[in-house]
Amino acid sequence: MQTLMINGQSRQVDVPEDMPLLWVLRDVLDMTGTKYGCGIAQCGVCTVHLDGQPIRSCVIPVAAVAGRQITTIEAIDETAVGQAVQRAWLEHEVVQCGYCQSGQIMAATALLQNNPMPDDQAIDTAMAGNLCRCATYTRIRTAIKSVARS
Amino acid sequence: MPMQKESTLDISRRRLLQGGSTALTGLILSSWLPPLVSKSVAAEAATAGRLGDQSIDGFGAFVRVGHDSRVTVISPKIEMGQGMQTGIAMMVAEELEVGLEHVTIQEAPPNTALYADTLMQFQATGGSTSTRYTWEPLRRAGATARILLVQAAALRWRVAPSLCRAENGRVLGPNGQNASYGELVGVAATLPLPTEVPLKTPEQFKLLGTPARRLDTPSKVNGKARFTIDLQIPGMLVASTVTCPVYGGRLRSVDDQQARKILGVRDIVRLENAVAVTASNFWACQQALKALRIEWDLGANVSIDSAQLDEALIEASSRSGVIAKREGDIEQARQQSASQFEAVYEQAMLSHSPLEPISCVAHVRPDGCDLWVGTQVPVFAQQTAARITGLPENKIQVHNQLIGGAFGRRLDFDFITQAVAIARQVDYPIKLIWSREEDMTHDLYRPLYADRLNAALDQQGRPIGWEHRIAGASVLARYIGSLPSSGVDADAVEVAVEPIYHLPNLQVRYIREEPGVVPVSWWRGVGPLRSTYALECFIDELAHNAKADPVTYRLSLMERQPRAQAVLRLLAEKTGWGQPLPAGQGRGIAVSAVFGSYVATMVELEMQGETAFRIKRLVSAVDCGLVINPTSVTAQIEGGTLFGLSASLFNEILIKNGQVQQTNFHSYRQLRISEAPPVEVHLISSLETPGGIGEAGTALIGPALVNALFAASGKRIRRLPLSRMGYYPV
Amino acid sequence: MKLTNILLAFFTGTLVAHSAQAQEDLIRQGEYLARAADCVACHTVPGGKAFAGGVEFKLPFGSLFSPNITPDKETGIGNWTDDEFVSALQKGVGRDGKHYYPAFPYTSYSKMSRDEILTIKAYLGSLEPVQQAARENDIGFPFNQRWGMFFWNLLFHDDEQFQVDNQRSTEWNRGKYLVEGPGHCGECHSPRNLFQAVSSDRSLAGNLIQGWNAYNISSDPVHGIGAWPTEVLADYLKEGMAPGWGVAGGPMAEVVEHSLRHMTDADRQAIAVYLKNTPARSEGVARPAPTTMTEKGDDNALGRKLFADACASCHRWDGSGNQSLAATLIGLKTVNDPAASNLLGMLLSGHGSRDTPVDRRMPSFGTLYNDQELAALSRLILSRFGNNEAHVSEQAVAKRRTESLH
Numbered sequence A: 001m002q003t004l005m006i007n008g009q010s011r012q013v014d015v016p017e018d019m020p021l022l023w024v025l026r027d028v029l030d031m032t033g034t035k036y037g038c039g040i041a042q043c044g045v046c047t048v049h050l051d052g053q054p055i056r057s058c059v060i061p062v063a064a065v066a067g068r069q070i071t072t073i074e075a076i077d078e079t080a081v082g083q084a085v086q087r088a089w090l091e092h093e094v095v096q097c098g099y100c101q102s103g104q105i106m107a108a109t110a111l112l113q114n115n116p117m118p119d120d121q122a123i124d125t126a127m128a129g130n131l132c133r134c135a136t137y138t139r140i141r142t143a144i145k146s147v148a149r150s
Numbered sequence B: 001m002p003m004q005k006e007s008t009l010d011i012s013r014r015r016l017l018q019g020g021s022t023a024l025t026g027l028i029l030s031s032w033l034p035p036l037v038s039k040s041v042a043a044e045a046a047t048a049g050r051l052g053d054q055s056i057d058g059f060g061a062f063v064r065v066g067h068d069s070r071v072t073v074i075s076p077k078i079e080m081g082q083g084m085q086t087g088i089a090m091m092v093a094e095e096l097e098v099g100l101e102h103v104t105i106q107e108a109p110p111n112t113a114l115y116a117d118t119l120m121q122f123q124a125t126g127g128s129t130s131t132r133y134t135w136e137p138l139r140r141a142g143a144t145a146r147i148l149l150v151q152a153a154a155l156r157w158r159v160a161p162s163l164c165r166a167e168n169g170r171v172l173g174p175n176g177q178n179a180s181y182g183e184l185v186g187v188a189a190t191l192p193l194p195t196e197v198p199l200k201t202p203e204q205f206k207l208l209g210t211p212a213r214r215l216d217t218p219s220k221v222n223g224k225a226r227f228t229i230d231l232q233i234p235g236m237l238v239a240s241t242v243t244c245p246v247y248g249g250r251l252r253s254v255d256d257q258q259a260r261k262i263l264g265v266r267d268i269v270r271l272e273n274a275v276a277v278t279a280s281n282f283w284a285c286q287q288a289l290k291a292l293r294i295e296w297d298l299g300a301n302v303s304i305d306s307a308q309l310d311e312a313l314i315e316a317s318s319r320s321g322v323i324a325k326r327e328g329d330i331e332q333a334r335q336q337s338a339s340q341f342e343a344v345y346e347q348a349m350l351s352h353s354p355l356e357p358i359s360c361v362a363h364v365r366p367d368g369c370d371l372w373v374g375t376q377v378p379v380f381a382q383q384t385a386a387r388i389t390g391l392p393e394n395k396i397q398v399h400n401q402l403i404g405g406a407f408g409r410r411l412d413f414d415f416i417t418q419a420v421a422i423a424r425q426v427d428y429p430i431k432l433i434w435s436r437e438e439d440m441t442h443d444l445y446r447p448l449y450a451d452r453l454n455a456a457l458d459q460q461g462r463p464i465g466w467e468h469r470i471a472g473a474s475v476l477a478r479y480i481g482s483l484p485s486s487g488v489d490a491d492a493v494e495v496a497v498e499p500i501y502h503l504p505n506l507q508v509r510y511i512r513e514e515p516g517v518v519p520v521s522w523w524r525g526v527g528p529l530r531s532t533y534a535l536e537c538f539i540d541e542l543a544h545n546a547k548a549d550p551v552t553y554r555l556s557l558m559e560r561q562p563r564a565q566a567v568l569r570l571l572a573e574k575t576g577w578g579q580p581l582p583a584g585q586g587r588g589i590a591v592s593a594v595f596g597s598y599v600a601t602m603v604e605l606e607m608q609g610e611t612a613f614r615i616k617r618l619v620s621a622v623d624c625g626l627v628i629n630p631t632s633v634t635a636q637i638e639g640g641t642l643f644g645l646s647a648s649l650f651n652e653i654l655i656k657n658g659q660v661q662q663t664n665f666h667s668y669r670q671l672r673i674s675e676a677p678p679v680e681v682h683l684i685s686s687l688e689t690p691g692g693i694g695e696a697g698t699a700l701i702g703p704a705l706v707n708a709l710f711a712a713s714g715k716r717i718r719r720l721p722l723s724r725m726g727y728y729p730v
Numbered sequence C: 001m002k003l004t005n006i007l008l009a010f011f012t013g014t015l016v017a018h019s020a021q022a023q024e025d026l027i028r029q030g031e032y033l034a035r036a037a038d039c040v041a042c043h044t045v046p047g048g049k050a051f052a053g054g055v056e057f058k059l060p061f062g063s064l065f066s067p068n069i070t071p072d073k074e075t076g077i078g079n080w081t082d083d084e085f086v087s088a089l090q091k092g093v094g095r096d097g098k099h100y101y102p103a104f105p106y107t108s109y110s111k112m113s114r115d116e117i118l119t120i121k122a123y124l125g126s127l128e129p130v131q132q133a134a135r136e137n138d139i140g141f142p143f144n145q146r147w148g149m150f151f152w153n154l155l156f157h158d159d160e161q162f163q164v165d166n167q168r169s170t171e172w173n174r175g176k177y178l179v180e181g182p183g184h185c186g187e188c189h190s191p192r193n194l195f196q197a198v199s200s201d202r203s204l205a206g207n208l209i210q211g212w213n214a215y216n217i218s219s220d221p222v223h224g225i226g227a228w229p230t231e232v233l234a235d236y237l238k239e240g241m242a243p244g245w246g247v248a249g250g251p252m253a254e255v256v257e258h259s260l261r262h263m264t265d266a267d268r269q270a271i272a273v274y275l276k277n278t279p280a281r282s283e284g285v286a287r288p289a290p291t292t293m294t295e296k297g298d299d300n301a302l303g304r305k306l307f308a309d310a311c312a313s314c315h316r317w318d319g320s321g322n323q324s325l326a327a328t329l330i331g332l333k334t335v336n337d338p339a340a341s342n343l344l345g346m347l348l349s350g351h352g353s354r355d356t357p358v359d360r361r362m363p364s365f366g367t368l369y370n371d372q373e374l375a376a377l378s379r380l381i382l383s384r385f386g387n388n389e390a391h392v393s394e395q396a397v398a399k400r401r402t403e404s405l406h
Helices: A021-028 A073-078 A080-091 A101-114 A120-127 A137-149 B013-019 B021-028 B041-045 B084-096 B130-157 B181-188 B282-291 B306-316 B330-336 B378-389 B414-423 B436-441 B475-480 B526-545 B550-556 B562-575 B630-649 B696-713 C002-036 C039-043 C082-091 C114-125 C148-156 C170-180 C230-239 C250-258 C265-275 C301-315 C341-349 C371-385 C394-402
Strands: A002-006 A009-013 A047-050 A053-056 A069-071 B063-065 B071-075 B103-107 B165-167 B170-172 B178-180 B237-243 B250-255 B265-270 B274-279 B293-297 B322-326 B339-347 B359-365 B368-373 B396-400 B430-433 B449-457 B463-472 B506-512 B585-594 B597-607 B612-623 B679-683 C056-059 C062-065 C207-209 C212-214
Touching: A002 A021, A021 B282, A047 A101, A053 A101, A073 A080, A073 A101, A080 A101, A080 A137, A101 A120, A101 A137, A120 A137, A120 C301, A137 B630, B063 B130, B063 B181, B071 B084, B084 B103, B084 B130, B130 B165, B130 B170, B130 B181, B170 B181, B178 B181, B237 B282, B237 B414, B237 B436, B250 B265, B250 B274, B265 B282, B274 B282, B274 B414, B306 B339, B306 B449, B306 B463, B330 B449, B330 B463, B339 B526, B359 B378, B359 B414, B368 B378, B368 B414, B378 B396, B378 B414, B414 B430, B449 B526, B463 B526, B526 B550, B526 B585, B526 B696, B550 B562, B550 B585, B562 B585, B562 B597, B562 B612, B562 B679, B585 B696, B597 B696, B612 B630, B612 B696, B630 B679, B630 B696, C002 C039, C002 C114, C039 C250, C082 C114, C170 C265, C212 C250, C212 C341, C230 C250, C230 C265, C250 C341, C301 C371, C341 C371, C341 C394, C371 C394
Parallel strands: A002 A069, B071 B103, B237 B430, B368 B396, B463 B506, B612 B679
Antiparallel strands: A002 A009, A047 A053, A047 A069, B063 B071, B165 B170, B170 B178, B237 B274, B250 B293, B265 B274, B322 B506, B339 B449, B359 B368, B359 B430, B449 B463, B585 B597, B597 B612, C056 C062, C207 C212
């Protein structure tokens, strides 16, 4: 039995220790906002925050996150920055198919929480691990900058 | 008009497609043809007579108005990121006189009679046909509903309908009367359909042509949107498969002793060419799949490598094949020519790799089957499920879902077939999910192509004869079972047979060369992507050989193409074409008419060393006719262009021992934000019929990039992707 | 009569049971030693039948192929006598009187006693025979002249068995025995001289072997493992990683996989205790000093881009292992080796198999990135996480591609 702190709530899950956090979220807790894309930390769609830092939940065993603060897309609007990022995403019509956008928003929120005024290089540095096959990159950049300005 | 029952529309896929194969050819060539059916069955069935009816059987084909005045638009097109459903909602809302905020979208169930795309002759989302097909019937459906609601109000108020008008979800009477659609719908539903349904002219549009927020996006920024892979059905288990690594191979035996011991695993299901595991979660499935000891009969393809395929294709490109187009006399032109020029362009095999891996929820019961799946082809989904289960088609319910990227992948239903084949062996619903590795190695791939172009040139280096040989596997034949008796794949030769350039003595040959080692399929950009690449690179080579400016040279050959000229001129103007650049920098262009739209794209890049380069600017000029939602058009050109850039730079599926070598994003590279230049989009204001836009950008970027590379480095690369030749972006 | 029969049957049964028990113990002992000696690593091709041989050893003078050591009578060692087997392991002389090349670590195995060696034989004999003929070695003149090995042995082979040092603890002695005997650590970790013999005065000082750097594992605190806490080192031998100290990559990962992780905690502790006590050799790659995580100079935009694209998700920009302890980069020699031997090895071939836990795997990037890109990425990593401005060239990457990646 593992005790997880997800979005401020304590959740008990009875899963093998090596089960990646992603599948605990999706298949055990039915929190499907966090997506599966590659399983090898190369696409970023599974990004969640662990103690405020963006991590890839597909390659982190649940045992490694027990007791630590996990934030998922479902609760990112409880932070001021997260909410601003979501607003900017809609404002700039970033989304196309939308499958990667949970991960993009989690990565962008973490970036802006750590660096409220990221330049292009900082955006590349923080966001390059997140693939978007619809290639909404131009608008992601614009939306991040618009949050930085506000 | 009563609704036709589905049972009377029992048209098998094969019959439909064979019977309609010329029509399907029409689909592919449709950029150039008016819709084959001017007034679709569906438009007639857009029956406001059923406006208020909430039952599945009874609703209007496209529009339903509730007693609460909410408007439901039944979308015959699936949303996969292209913004189509918002566009469709706009078309209906414009004529129905409601605000977009009153509109809810619902995916259409499979029903060929109601929802077949008249351009493609079947119910599908693809080929950049969505706007072009829905443009008339969806507006007509909205207008029909509005007319009936106005008539209902007029009856209530005992005034002439002409004295009433609809506005923002209400009908207003001559004496200040005022009723909501919800109040009127009961009566409106009993009225006969109007015989005349006039549509607004563009100057009357309030909504169409203005930037509108997408309706599907709010739930995609907070994690609430559910894609197929996210669905939870009561009693459902997750299923995952490992399919024979070589296409055409078969399952010989499997030892599942260890796999069964894994916590959460329920069943091991044997299929003809795969083994499936069902379990309480995907992780357990993966653990169990790894623990299976499988013996495959790998079949005949196991001896095939990419090098053989490449070689065979190059050889094929010299063969005669069949004539797809012949104008004038190419031989005579050659005899009269001052010189000839020939080049072969090769394009790699590609995977779709949408970020949502293949997934499908299926529940098979003795009396019926439900499918919850994001598919571009709901009717085919229904038909394959019927075939596998032996149930009649009307017992198969298809609940279409949001799609997490398709790019053509979900025009196929191989995975739906597999999901149903698993589900029929168990007594609970299953959600089939493929691992990324399975997804990438069991795709249906964009085939390899080789285009051999040969021009007979006059003294000035202008073409007086033109031969284009296209060699490759036929996607169309794979998709519909065979080619028409002409032997020409209409998709493969599109654009090549109707170029925007005036090319006297034009001859196009199609050479079908089937590697057979993997199945082939539609890929964003389809035929026009392939043809445009070859044609626009070749014309660029001819311009440089003639020491002519590439823009001027092109313009001189497109006198009869005002729209193509206009986008090219606009592009030249916006990009400062002709202004000198420092050494090591260059600009390249490409222009084409694709999917009913005209697009010109320019890449400006700077070499950094021998093979590294940086894209400094990427600009597109677009005339897609009348624009429904400019926001979506711009977004599609941006995304489509970068999608094509990713493929042009990096993408290539290779085969070794019959097996796909690329397994995940560590070996199949995708463009990332750090490599994605901004895409400047310039739209031409136009009242022409709306053209397709979802694939247009994708088709233009490859040649523009390669032409820019030549301008900057003097090196002419004829084979994509550039990474194969050692080039990389910095 | 009846009783006699019963008694006889009883005694015979017990005897048989007893000897069966003894044989089983022998086999179990042999299995442990065979693991400690990592026989499987050199005698099994990837995906092939265990112990059936055929592994290629690329040496400067040609290629050797390991033989089949399953009990197949024709192609394996099924017909070998005890003496023949012992002679092979202790003297490097085969059944036919031919001398082995020292790729086969008989110089180490000679530290094992005859009895110990025979337990290995018993174990191998208990396996399923596999019929698979050995591949002919591909060695050029004069190295194909096996009789030359006679003189080599005179010069370099000291076939003395292990001598206990009574001045030292039992643990230390056990460690020394495992390191120098069955474990044959020095075969990779000690530099070899011109004649491919291990240099005794540079023992465990590190060695480049088929492209991989078998690091200095002497007790030197900067270049060796002297600074590693003993229990961290013991744990590394079990887990194949010690975050902030080292990650077993390439061939060493296989040694952990096939050999070290199967040993007892006490044996691993003994190895660690002994290694911490070997003569310090101050040569080879140094552990990086704590770094400021900034790349000196600003001219490696490509390296930065690629690290952001493909690496930062797991390794993080601070190299901290916040995502995965196994991905910790700080403190590793691998990010401080100017030749980038193991760094390139890892980038080109990845790390772990599909059975490796998800947080310890790394995909290979050898096909994704070209030589220039991998060179730039390596420079970035060395500069940021090591303290090393070495210029990894694209030629170095190209060369590394041709070397062993496992």
